[in-house]
Amino acid sequence: MERLINIDRRIIFVFVFLGVAIPLLVDIHLPIKPTPTVRSVYDEIERISIEDPDRPVLVSFSYGASTVPEMVPMTRAILRHLFSRGRKVVGICLWPEAVGIAQPIMDELAAEFGMKYGTDYAFLGYKPGQHAVVLNLGQSVAGTFPFDTAGTAIGDLPVLDGAKNLKDFSLVFDFAAGDSMEFWWIPFGQEKHRFPFAGGCTAVMAPDLYPFLQSKQLVGLLGGLAGAAEYETIIGVPGSATAGMEPQSVTHLIIILFILLGNTVYFITRRRGGTV
Amino acid sequence: MLFLTRTLPFLFCFVFGVTSWIIYYVPHEYAQTIEREFALWLRLVFAFAYVLGLVSLLSLHWAKIRQRQAGWAYSLIVYISFGVMMLFVVYNDGNGPFAPQETTGPYQWTFINVHVASSATMFSLLAFFISSAAYRTFRARTPEAAILLVSAIIVMLGRVPIGAYISDVIPEAMQWLMSVPNMAAKRGILLGVSLGAIATSLRIIFGIERSYLGGGDD
Amino acid sequence: MTRDRYVFVGFLALFLSANAILVANGSLALDWDGIGVMVAVGCTLALYSFLYKDNALFKVAEHVYVGVAAAYVFGITWYNSLYGEIIVSYFDIGAEGSTGGGHNPWVLLFPTLLGLLMLTRFSRKFSWLSRISFAFVVGVGAGLTIPRFMSSFLLGQLEPSLAPLSLSWEGLNLFLVLVGVITVLVYFFFSVEHKGAVGHASRLGIWFLMVSFGASFGYTIMARLSLLIGRISFLLDDWLHVM
Numbered sequence: 105m106e107r108l109i110n111i112d113r114r115i116i117f118v119f120v121f122l123g124v125a126i127p128l129l130v131d132i133h134l135p136i137k138p139t140p141t142v143r144s145v146y147d148e149i150e151r152i153s154i155e156d157p158d159r160p161v162l163v164s165f166s167y168g169a170s171t172v173p174e175m176v177p178m179t180r181a182i183l184r185h186l187f188s189r190g191r192k193v194v195g196i197c198l199w200p201e202a203v204g205i206a207q208p209i210m211d212e213l214a215a216e217f218g219m220k221y222g223t224d225y226a227f228l229g230y231k232p233g234q235h236a237v238v239l240n241l242g243q244s245v246a247g248t249f250p251f252d253t254a255g256t257a258i259g260d261l262p263v264l265d266g267a268k269n270l271k272d273f274s275l276v277f278d279f280a281a282g283d284s285m286e287f288w289w290i291p292f293g294q295e296k297h298r299f300p301f302a303g304g305c306t307a308v309m310a311p312d313l314y315p316f317l318q319s320k321q322l323v324g325l326l327g328g329l330a331g332a333a334e335y336e337t338i339i340g341v342p343g344s345a346t347a348g349m350e351p352q353s354v355t356h357l358i359i360i361l362f363i364l365l366g367n368t369v370y371f372i373t374r375r376r377g378g379t380v
Numbered sequence: 381m382l383f384l385t386r387t388l389p390f391l392f393c394f395v396f397g398v399t400s401w402i403i404y405y406v407p408h409e410y411a412q413t414i415e416r417e418f419a420l421w422l423r424l425v426f427a428f429a430y431v432l433g434l435v436s437l438l439s440l441h442w443a444k445i446r447q448r449q450a451g452w453a454y455s456l457i458v459y460i461s462f463g464v465m466m467l468f469v470v471y472n473d474g475n476g477p478f479a480p481q482e483t484t485g486p487y488q489w490t491f492i493n494v495h496v497a498s499s500a501t502m503f504s505l506l507a508f509f510i511s512s513a514a515y516r517t518f519r520a521r522t523p524e525a526a527i528l529l530v531s532a533i534i535v536m537l538g539r540v541p542i543g544a545y546i547s548d549v550i551p552e553a554m555q556w557l558m559s560v561p562n563m564a565a566k567r568g569i570l571l572g573v574s575l576g577a578i579a580t581s582l583r584i585i586f587g588i589e590r591s592y593l594g595g596g597d598d
Numbered sequence: 599m600t601r602d603r604y605v606f607v608g609f610l611a612l613f614l615s616a617n618a619i620l621v622a623n624g625s626l627a628l629d630w631d632g633i634g635v636m637v638a639v640g641c642t643l644a645l646y647s648f649l650y651k652d653n654a655l656f657k658v659a660e661h662v663y664v665g666v667a668a669a670y671v672f673g674i675t676w677y678n679s680l681y682g683e684i685i686v687s688y689f690d691i692g693a694e695g696s697t698g699g700g701h702n703p704w705v706l707l708f709p710t711l712l713g714l715l716m717l718t719r720f721s722r723k724f725s726w727l728s729r730i731s732f733a734f735v736v737g738v739g740a741g742l743t744i745p746r747f748m749s750s751f752l753l754g755q756l757e758p759s760l761a762p763l764s765l766s767w768e769g770l771n772l773f774l775v776l777v778g779v780i781t782v783l784v785y786f787f788f789s790v791e792h793k794g795a796v797g798h799a800s801r802l803g804i805w806f807l808m809v810s811f812g813a814s815f816g817y818t819i820m821a822r823l824s825l826l827i828g829r830i831s832f833l834l835d836d837w838l839h840v841m
Contacts, residue, residue: 109516113508113512113516114649114650116508116511116512116515117508117511117512117649119511120507120508120511120823120826121508121830124823124826124827124830125830125834128827128830128831128834128841129834129840129841134541134542134544134545135541135544135545136541137541137544137551139551139555140555168499169491169495169496169498169499169500170499170500170502170503170825171500171503171825172496172499172500172828173500173504173824173825173827173828173829173831174821174824174825174828200670200671200674200675200678201495201499201670201671201674203481203674203678204483204488204491204492204496204670204674205496207483208483211483229481229677229678229682230674230678230679231423231678231679231683232423232426232427232429232430232675232678232679233419233422233423233424233426233427234426235739235742236419236420236422236423236426236742237419237423239415239419239742240416240419240420240423243412243415243416243419244416247416247420247701248420248423250683250686250687250701251480251682251683251686253480253481253483253677253678254480255479255480255682255686290750290754291743291746291747291749291750291751292742292746294750295746295749295750295754296746306821307539307817307818307820307821307824308814308817308818308821310817311558311562311566311810311813311814311817312566312570312814314558314559314562314563314566315563315566315567315570315755317559317563318559318563318758318775319754319755319757319758320758321750321754327817328539328817328820328821328824329820329821329824329827330539330540330820344828344831347831348824348827348828348831349540349541350541351823351827351830352540352820352823352824352827353540353541353542353545354542355507355511355823355826356536356537356539356540356542356819356820356823357537357542358511359511359514359515359536359819360533360536360537362511362514362515363514363515363518363529363533365515366514366515366516366518366519367518367519367520367529370519370521384726385726385729388729388730388733389729389730389732389733390733392730392733392734392737393733393734393736393737393740394737395737396733396734396737396738396741397737397738397740397741398741399741400737400738400740400741400742401740401741401742401744401745404742404745404746405745417705418738418742419742420701420705420709421708421709421712421734421738422709422735422738422739423679424679424683424684424706424709424710424713425709425712425713425716425731425734425735426735427675427679427680427683427684427713428680428712428713428714428716428717428731429713429716429735430671430672430675431672431675431680431717432716432717432719434668434671434672435717435720437664437668438668439720451657454657454658454660454661455661457658457661457662457665458661458662458664458665458668459665460665461661461662461663461664461665461666461669462665462666462668462669463665464665465665465666465668465669465670465673466669466672466673468669468673469669469670469672469673469676472677477676477677477681478681478685480677480682481673481674481677481678481682487670487673489630489634490666490670491666491670492634492638493634493635493637493638493641494637494638494641494662494663494666495663495666495667495670496638497637497638497639497641497642497832498641498642498645498659498660498662498663498666499663499667500825500828500829501641501642501645501646501829502645502660502663503822503825504822504825504826504828504829505645505646505648505649506822506825507819507822507823507825507826508649508826510818510819510822511819514819524804524805524808525808527805527808527809527812528808528809528811528812528815529812530812531808531809531810531811531812531813531816532812532813532815532816532819533812533816534812534816535812535813535815535816535817536816536819536820539816539817539820540820556771557809557813558813559771560771560774560775560778561774561778561806561809561810562809562810562813563775563778564774564775564776564777564778564779564782564806564810565778565782565803565806565807565809565810566810567755567759567775567778567779567782568778568779568780568781568782568783568785568786568803568806568807569782569786569807569810570751570755571751571752571755571756571779571783572782572783572786573751574747574748574751574752574755575752577743577747578743578744578747578748578752580740581739581740581741581743581744581747582740582744584736584737584740585737585740585741592732592733592736593729593732593733594729594732
């Protein structure tokens, strides 16, 4: 029994690896059912596309290279939805690493939908300062991002005509790998300017953000790869998140079985009067 | 000298802290201008803080190389890789450092193929260790631990398609668990954290909390 | 040769052979994109070698990553802020054909000075000057935080907790939320001994906390596995082309 608990951890690693690799190679599909928090994001984008079609949407990228597998699929899904509805999109970064990741994705998806840079979308780059950037945006977009990444002055970008501060965006969406939603955007932005605010975050952050959903400070939330997969299902364009749900399911089962096995051995050993 | 090294920073902290606090409640245009300038200044000082962090990192590794401490060769690797990447930063796909940043070229190539790959891999290593740790140590020794275990299992099954495949009750249970008991606990923690943050901010502004000044002569 | 050395040599040989085969059969091109994939896979596998045992290959990859990351972040900060905002404003540099922009250089004097003072941290003689910068950052940060946390976290979270209850499932859930928030706060209130009614409330608060920690644990496992799925997808699809 003790040997079972003390097995070489590399054996567990092999199980985890196979639990991920095999479902990726085998063609199985489990149906994905969107949850209400994800559907709220979709409904909000649909609502503003009908009721508020002219004002741009501000998309903030607050993630780094370490969370690319979780955040990039939801970035693609949300941007695809926004561009497919003809929304003008303005991208900013609050994390330095996000620039090199988000800008190519924005350019690629904009090209797919025939969006023109400057008129239909813009990428303003990164500014250090965390909550200070959000605070500044609430007062003046041009004062915070005087130029875009190509050095063009904000005044020369038609997409930002009329967008003086955060109140002038129809929706603000934050992709967060850290606490940017909870400690930057909500207290320093949404609290004062009351703009519709939604977000996508890593699965680690998601449980912490439920209080803001109930208080309506957050309109909706995409949590982790599963949230991205649900959004891909809603918009009808399956991508890497959907493909990742089968390995996710299998490895979750494997880990649960390991935990139950460990507890079974523990209780049996305890009943026999031994120690584990 | 004591005035410059201790009293002046406290005065700065107090004046700027109280001003930042009070202007929140003043809707006048001048107050909003002050707030805008403070936020701008804060942003720009943060940029210099990055330089500070960078120099600290390089100093640490330089000390290791100079003193030939254990693993100093790895610190040399840090310098070499930093130097190569800085060359790419300065090169800026042929435009030099005094032009807007290019999105193509060796800088972006190295970022995608070295930085992103390494960063994502480092964090994905945790998946293996968390699985191994869960198997070895996650025991329902007490009722509280059992609640934690059951809650974790419901969430792990309910959040992925296999949960709905097994039973429709699992994702419903997961939704309820996240929206009610989890949300209540997180809200309680958030209220506590906020009170703590406000108390700490007040202590900082009034000079009771001085750890931000660092060590050295006081 | 020790066993570990055999494993290392075998690992390296396997990696090089796999790349040679992929290039030979056309799956990987010998251009910058293809070489980039090989480099990325090399970094990935070198870091994953830690799962077998801590080794020199892992340490090399780790330290290369540290150096590259440091330079990358400096580059972004330079182009977006130090050059892109400060220098451009001082020298009135704009893109060709641009209508200008940037800040009033006089406005930037004070933060630039504060930033430079921050760098005096490394001088033994003048490091006290950096305290002024830190005092500014910490003071402004604290002052900005107080009213906003009060509004968005305290008031913004208390209001929905005290929503009117009703005799319905929603009402029951709201009641549970209220009970949960109060009991969790009671648990964290250590100024009163947790005995009697306070003790029972505190115990209930612990149970709510355990549910939330279990949920966080489940989500954390999901997050880490998602990252692993991403890397293995990259290895199987972008490199080996077997997906």
